[in-house]
Amino acid sequence: MSYTLTTPLYYVNDRPHLGSTYTTLACDAIARFQRLNGQAVTFITGCDEHGLKIMRTAEAAGLTPQAHCDAISERYRDLWNRWQISNDRFVRTSDPRHHQVVEQFFARVEASGDVIEGRQQGWYCVACEEFKDDPHESDDPECAIHRRPLEWRDEVNLFFRLSRYQQQIEALVAQEGFIAPASRRREVQNFVAGGLKDFSISRVDLPWGIPVPGHPGHTFYVWFDALLGYLSALLKPGQPVELEALLHQGWPAQLHVIGKDILRFHAVFWPAMLLSAGLELPRTVFGHGFLTREGQKMGKSLGNVLDPELLLDRCGRDAVRWYLLRDIPFGDDGDFQQQRFSDLVNNDLANTIGNLLNRTSSMARKWFEGAVPPAGAAALADHPLALAALAAAERFQQAMAILEFRTAAESVLQLAIGANGFLNDNAPWKRMKTTGEEGRVGEDLYAVLETSRWVGLLLAPLLPDLSSRLLEQLAQAPIDSSSNPLASPTPWQQALRWGALSPGLTLPEPMPVMQRLELDGPL
RNA sequence: GGCUCGGUAGCUCAGCUGGUUAGAGCGUGGGAUUCAUAACCCCAAGGUCGGGAGUUCAAGUCUCCCCCGAGCCA
Numbered sequence A: 001m002s003y004t005l006t007t008p009l010y011y012v013n014d015r016p017h018l019g020s021t022y023t024t025l026a027c028d029a030i031a032r033f034q035r036l037n038g039q040a041v042t043f044i045t046g047c048d049e050h051g052l053k054i055m056r057t058a059e060a061a062g063l064t065p066q067a068h069c070d071a072i073s074e075r076y077r078d079l080w081n082r083w084q085i086s087n088d089r090f091v092r093t094s095d096p097r098h099h100q101v102v103e104q105f106f107a108r109v110e111a112s113g114d115v116i117e118g119r120q121q122g123w124y125c126v127a128c129e130e131f132k133d134d135p136h137e138s139d140d141p142e143c144a145i146h147r148r149p150l151e152w153r154d155e156v157n158l159f160f161r162l163s164r165y166q167q168q169i170e171a172l173v174a175q176e177g178f179i180a181p182a183s184r185r186r187e188v189q190n191f192v193a194g195g196l197k198d199f200s201i202s203r204v205d206l207p208w209g210i211p212v213p214g215h216p217g218h219t220f221y222v223w224f225d226a227l228l229g230y231l232s233a234l235l236k237p238g239q240p241v242e243l244e245a246l247l248h249q250g251w252p253a254q255l256h257v258i259g260k261d262i263l264r265f266h267a268v269f270w271p272a273m274l275l276s277a278g279l280e281l282p283r284t285v286f287g288h289g290f291l292t293r294e295g296q297k298m299g300k301s302l303g304n305v306l307d308p309e310l311l312l313d314r315c316g317r318d319a320v321r322w323y324l325l326r327d328i329p330f331g332d333d334g335d336f337q338q339q340r341f342s343d344l345v346n347n348d349l350a351n352t353i354g355n356l357l358n359r360t361s362s363m364a365r366k367w368f369e370g371a372v373p374p375a376g377a378a379a380l381a382d383h384p385l386a387l388a389a390l391a392a393a394e395r396f397q398q399a400m401a402i403l404e405f406r407t408a409a410e411s412v413l414q415l416a417i418g419a420n421g422f423l424n425d426n427a428p429w430k431r432m433k434t435t436g437e438e439g440r441v442g443e444d445l446y447a448v449l450e451t452s453r454w455v456g457l458l459l460a461p462l463l464p465d466l467s468s469r470l471l472e473q474l475a476q477a478p479i480d481s482s483s484n485p486l487a488s489p490t491p492w493q494q495a496l497r498w499g500a501l502s503p504g505l506t507l508p509e510p511m512p513v514m515q516r517l518e519l520d521g522p523l
Numbered sequence B: 001g002g003c004u005c006g007g008u009a010g011c012u013c014a015g016c017u018g019g020u021u022a023g024a025g026c027g028u029g030g031g032a033u034u035c036a037u038a039a040c041c042c043c044a045a046g047g048u049c050g051g052g053a054g055u056u057c058a059a060g061u062c063u064c065c066c067c068c069g070a071g072c073c074a
Helices: A018-036 A052-061 A065-082 A096-111 A163-174 A180-193 A222-227 A260-277 A309-313 A319-327 A338-367 A383-401 A407-424 A440-459 A464-473 A491-495
Strands: A004-011 A040-048 A089-092 A113-127 A130-132 A151-160 A203-204 A218-220 A255-259 A282-288 A291-293 A334-336
Touching: A004 A018, A018 A040, A018 A065, A018 A282, A018 A291, A018 A309, A018 A319, A018 A383, A040 A065, A052 A065, A065 A089, A065 A309, A089 A151, A096 A113, A096 A222, A096 A260, A151 A203, A151 A260, A163 A180, A163 A260, A180 A260, A222 A260, A255 A260, A260 A282, A309 A319, A319 A334, A319 A338, A319 A407, A319 A464, A334 A464, A338 A407, A338 A440, A338 A464, A383 A407, A383 A440, A407 A440, A440 A464, A440 A491
Parallel strands: A004 A040, A004 A255, A040 A089, A255 A282, A291 A334
Antiparallel strands: A113 A130, A113 A151, A203 A218
C-alpha cells in the first residue's frame, strides 16, 4: 500500500505566499489522513528553480542564480517546518541528481522518436515562461496576465511531439476521476479537442537550466524539467539515479494537487511526456481554486497580500488550518475574510470543541475524584453519543477520501455540538444535587468525555496540534500522523473504538486547549 | 466572439436522477442556564432561489433567451 502525493514544485521567483501555503496545508491534511488509515505515504513538495525569470531575478538582487535559489528554497523549507508540514521529500530542481533524472528521461523520449527540431517564433512572456499565441497589438504587445512587455523570439528549438498523443490524451482527460474537481474537466477537454500542438522543450542561450544532452547550446525548458522533479523526489538519499527503480518506490503518484492555473501542464503535457517515456500516469490531478482577500485579488500592487509567516505568528497553525480547510470549498475559489476567520475559529474551536472538553473535564474532576467516571451503560455501543460518534467518523472518512475537507470538518463539529446539547439536556450539574444520581451523572460525563476523545482523534489529520492538546487533556497519547504506519490496523484506527477511554484514569487539570483569537486591526 | 463554471436568507454556502410549509453555520434579536474559555443550550427573524419565457399535474432542480461575476480559448 503506497500513496504518493505532491504539491506543485514552487517557483522560487519570490518568497512563499498564501496560495502555496494553502496548497501545502491541504496536502498535509491528505497525507496525514492516508497515513492514519494505514497507507505508506510519500508526500512530496519542493522547488522549481530554473528559467530566465529566476536568472533575471537573481541578477537584479546581485546574486548568482544558485545563491538566489538556495536562499528562497530555504525559506520554503523553513516555512513548511514552522507549519509542521509532514512532507517526506523536499526536492529541488537544481539538485545534480535531478539533472540526471532529466537526462535519462529525455533519452527515453528521444528514443521514442518524440523529439524533433523546429523553429520557434513568437512573443514570449518571461514571467509566464510561455509563448503567447497571438497578441493583437503588433508593436509592443503586453502579457495580459503580467502586464509586462513580451519579448520577440526567433530560435531553433527542440520540440516534443505532443501531437502524436492526441488520442491518448483525449481518452485520459475524458476519464472519470483523472481531473478533479469534475467541474474543471471540460475546460481541459475543450483545449485538447482543439488539437494538441508540439511544444518546445528547449531554449538556446539560457545558461540557467539543464543542458540538453547531445544538443550543445540548448537547455531544457523550465516546465519540462520541473515536472520531472516529481520523479526525482522519489529517489532516496544516496540512491543511484535509475528511472526504472522509481516504479517500485512510489511512482505513479496517486495525486497531484495544484492550483487551477497549471492544470494544463499537469493534465495534458505531463501525461504525454510520461507516455513517451514509457512511465505510468498519475491517477488524479486536482486543481484547486485561488484565494482572494475580502473580495479582492491579492497582489503587490494592491498592497493587500496576506503573508503566511505573519498569519502563522499571529494566529497559529490550528486557527489558519481550520479556517482554510473548514470554510473554503476545496476546488473552488475562496475568499479570506478576517471577521469570518476569527468568528469560526472562536466559535468552532474555542467555544464548541474546546469548551466542551473543558466543562466536562471540570465536572468529572470535581465530582469523581479527578478521574474519568465509571462508564456503566455509557460504554455500550447503542448509547446515543456512541451512535453519533460512529456516524461522524464515517462521514469524516468518506469526505476526506474525496478531499472534501469542509464536510469532514463539519462532521466533527456536529459531533461536538451534539455532545454540548446532550450535556444541556441531561444537566448533570442539576442532577448532582439529588442523592442517588451520581451513577447516572458519571455515565453522562463518561459519554461526553469519550465523545471528546473521538473529536480529538478525528481532528488529527486536519489539526494535528489541537488534536494532541485535546487528547492530552484526556490523558491520552497524541496521535502521530507525520510518519508512516508500522502496524495494521494503525493506532488511530484502533483508538476509534467506542468505550476505549478507561474509567478511573486521572484527568489533568483543565486548561483551555484553544485560545480565542482576538485580532485588533487587520492582519 | 466561442466555450466552461458560478449567481439560493446580511455573510459563506447545502439542496442527489424535478414532488410535502427552500436548509445549515456565522452574524442579528429574544429566552433559558451556571458545569465551562461572558462559554453552552433553546427559539425567532421570512430569501419573488439573478431576470424573463417555456415544458410539466408539479421547477431552485429540465429547455431557451437575457443580465452579472470568475475563468479558458480565440
